[in-house]
Amino acid sequence: MKWSELSDNWCPVARTLSVVGDRWTLLILRDAYLGKSKFEEFAESSGMTRHILAERLKRLVEEGVLERRLYSSAPKRYNYVLTDKGEELRPALRIMKDWGKKHMPVRREAKA
């Protein structure tokens, strides 16, 4: 089965994952919960490539998890802010944060 066919799965968990279950999307949400909203902020913080970031942001906007908002008209600049729908996933990330702290100690020092 292809990943893209998951959005109409009978299982609500599967449908949720069809939006946020890929490699980088939940990391974007993490940054959004931390208050980040600009393309460059996401790019730097998460370490993902700009290519992938652009694609994921577009998808999250299409799905109504983020909203693309003009915050400067000249030059035109957009940022990405959480919708109510997006906010409602915050508790899931909190659980993952606690789980990571408890079960996934850092083995070697990472820079930043």
Next chain:
Amino acid sequence: MKWSELSDNWCPVARTLSVVGDRWTLLILRDAYLGKSKFEEFAESSGMTRHILAERLKRLVEEGVLERRLYSSAPKRYNYVLTDKGEELRPALRIMKDWGKKHMPVRREAKA
């Protein structure tokens, strides 16, 4: 940044996602929470290829989320059961289930 470098990230969410944040792993956990434990059960329920399933199960065992257990010695058969560590992610899946029910209605009928 490569996905594999995430396991030593400063952020506990990122470290958690380095284990369960890929396309299919959380679907395996969903099935485990529903009581499934055998390779064939996971394969059929999730619709993922056996190839990927085998890889993900191996990783989950390595990370201590599942335990590989001999349940038949002749012929040798193994199944996969949740550890305490694995159980502790259940609440995150529950949030995703509720979110999916609320925000991701099924658009067309999918077969099982």
Next chain:
DNA sequence: TTCCCTGCGTTTTGTTTTGGAACTTATTGC
């Protein structure tokens, strides 16, 4: 007015991962 800078992406070029299907191994039952 020529040049560099910032913010936000897009394109290009290889590498890695994935999907799909067939194959393997060990054992039981017919």
Next chain:
DNA sequence: GCAATAAGTTCCAAAACAAAACGCAGGGAA
């Protein structure tokens, strides 16, 4: 011997990805 079952493994083409360069619209400095 022959099919069935369970748990993987192997192969190849297709898709996704990483890294880095490029594009573009304005701003500011020289």
